[in-house]
Amino acid sequence: MSEQWVAARIKQKGDSKCIPWKNLRDLILAHPDTKKKVDVFTLSVYGLVVFPKALGHVDEAVTDLFDRLDKRVTLVPTILTETFRSLNECQRTGEGRFIGCAQLLLAWFHSHFWEVDKVSYRAFSENYSPLKEIVAIPRRDDISKEKWMAILQNLQEEDIEWRAHWILPDEILYRCGNFDWVPLLRIWEVVGYAPLLVLKQYRSRQFIPTTQG
Incomplete structure (x- = not known):
């Protein structure tokens, strides 16, 4: 062009x-x-x-x-940042529409809400990809929007695993320079994310860290 x-x-x-x-x-x-x-x-x-x-x-x-x-610039941080931004915006206002990759958000649901359907899980490796697994799952067209809303609105704390079981991190980037948070570059702006707040809550109730952007 x-x-x-x-x-x-x-x-x-x-x-x-x-x-x-x-x-x-x-x-x-x-x-x-x-x-x-x-x-x-x-x-x-x-x-x-x-x-x-x-x-x-x-x-x-x-x-x-x-x-x-x-x-060879990876788009993974940008995708994550746009997802965080949109979810935070919906939570802050109490309304609105998720603006992001809905397919990847569905993959995140599958990784973290596994206890709802009692499905098994595997650790991430070179021979296993959660994305390939979810793509192989037959699509359920018989579940209406109202049914999805009921499922999400009735989730209990014990239904959710906040850290996906297939994540086995060797190293975790938790700070940038003198700041105890990591700047995630969006397409349009920058969002600050605090991984340490999440790490401290693996065994407790999860909340979305305060971000600036």
């Missing part, structure tokens, strides 16, 4: 500048270069699924992040 192509199609959606998915889809279908098709499709997945901001649009900031993938 050239700068001219982007400038001609970019739109303002709220506080963000975005490219409509329909324009990216047309580019995928019409572009003669197969590699370029795959690149634009991958960008669309990142913008629509992993880092959603406006329905049916890819945020301009996602394109900048996507360009850094060639430098």
Whole structure:
């Protein structure tokens, strides 16, 4: 995509500048270069699924992040940070819509709410991935939104394991410089996360640490 192509199609959606998915889809279908098709499709997945901001649009900031993938920059901290930010916002206001990768949040549910269905678990290794496991589970289309709401609203403390059993950390990054917290880079801002607060609560009731950003 050239700068001219982007400038001609970019739109303002709220506080963000975005490219409509329909324009990216047309580019995928019409572009003669197969590699370029795959690149634009991958960008669309990142913008629509992993880092959603406006329905049916890819945020301009996602394109900048996507360009850094060639430098082997991992997106894991950014995904986690966006998830923390959105969940904290919903908790703080008591309402709102989760803006993040719902599929990865579902994988987190599966890792931490295992006691609800009494399913077994395995330690993470090179030959085992929780994400691959959850993808292999047959999808249940017979569970309505109301049923999911009832399940989540009636969860008890003993139903939740706050530290996923497959995590066997050798080293834990808990501070940055002179600060006893770790800055997590979002696409748009920075969020401070305090791992030590979580570690101290592995055997007690969990709460979301105070963040700044």
